[in-house]
């Protein structure tokens with residue numbers, strides 16, 4: 001039987017409905033949740049991400065404060081801008097679009113964001129809070145993956161989960177979230193040093209691919225009935241497409257969906273969840289400030 005397709009757009013729409021209601025409740029208290037978005041340079045992928053984030057804010061009752069800076073902006077100027085947003089009471093979330101130009105120390109800039117406004121969940125303080133299971137902002141893509149799994153009714157209690165990828169923004173946070181008591185999965189993390197990836201994947205009740213390698217996961221690596229979540233977004237050449245490329249995930253979708261119980265498509269799976277969780281974190285930050293929860 002073909003796998004149930006997990007429709008990320010539909011789940012994201014459902015969550016955005018909840019976000020709008022929460023933003024409206026804040027508006028009744030005289031508060032408009034605000035997200036500051038900083039883009040340095042003109043990398044086309046970054047420009048399109050930032051534009052999509054601003055549009056999503058406008059559609060969901062969130063104010064966005066945008067700063068587009070030239071690629072040669074000195075690091076000190078960027079740090080000063082982050083500091084100004086840290087102090088600005090109209091701003092509840094700060095997002096610095098990555099990657100930054102090479103002359104800027106990315107870690108220094110991320111660390112400069114106030115933990116109470118770190119709606120991307122990238123600062124060392126937030127990462128520490130996440131690992132300790134303390135109130136924090138969860139990084140958007142991993143949080144979106146967990147939400148997709150939860151809302152699809154996939155059983156996680158006692159499940160074997162395999163994560164392919166160990167990056168700081170996707171693989172490692174997923175590992176941390178999956179072992180939380182509220183999820184209770186047993187987790188294996190695979191990476192470029194892993195031996196016999198296929199055999200490990202075949203043991204997974206929940207298989208999450210976040211390696212950035214098109215078609216890495218084939219049907220023979222999937223346990224029958226497993227839930228397969230494809231985080232990968234890869235551009236592969238396609239001369240029949242107007243752009244000359246098309247987007248492919250890390251999973252061979254046709255092959256894997258014949259074996260899996262649940263599967264996410266690319267595009268339309270994890271992608272729509274990432275911006276949605278950013279909006280959710282921004283509203284959460286405004287709610288926390290209203291309750292006086294911020295440090």
Ligand code: NAD
Pocket residue numbers: 141164165166167168169170171190191192193194197210211212213216231232233234270271274
């Ligand atoms: P990354 O390059 O930082 O990390 C990839 C990880 O995969 C590494 O830890 C590496 O060890 C592992 N890996 C690579 N090849 C492997 C292989 N052959 N076998 C086993 N492990 C392997 O990438 P990232 O930033 O974590 O992103 C991963 C993918 O997810 C990318 O395709 C990226 O575009 C996508 N992504 C999507 C979203 C979204 O919103 N949908 C958000 C973030 C990232």
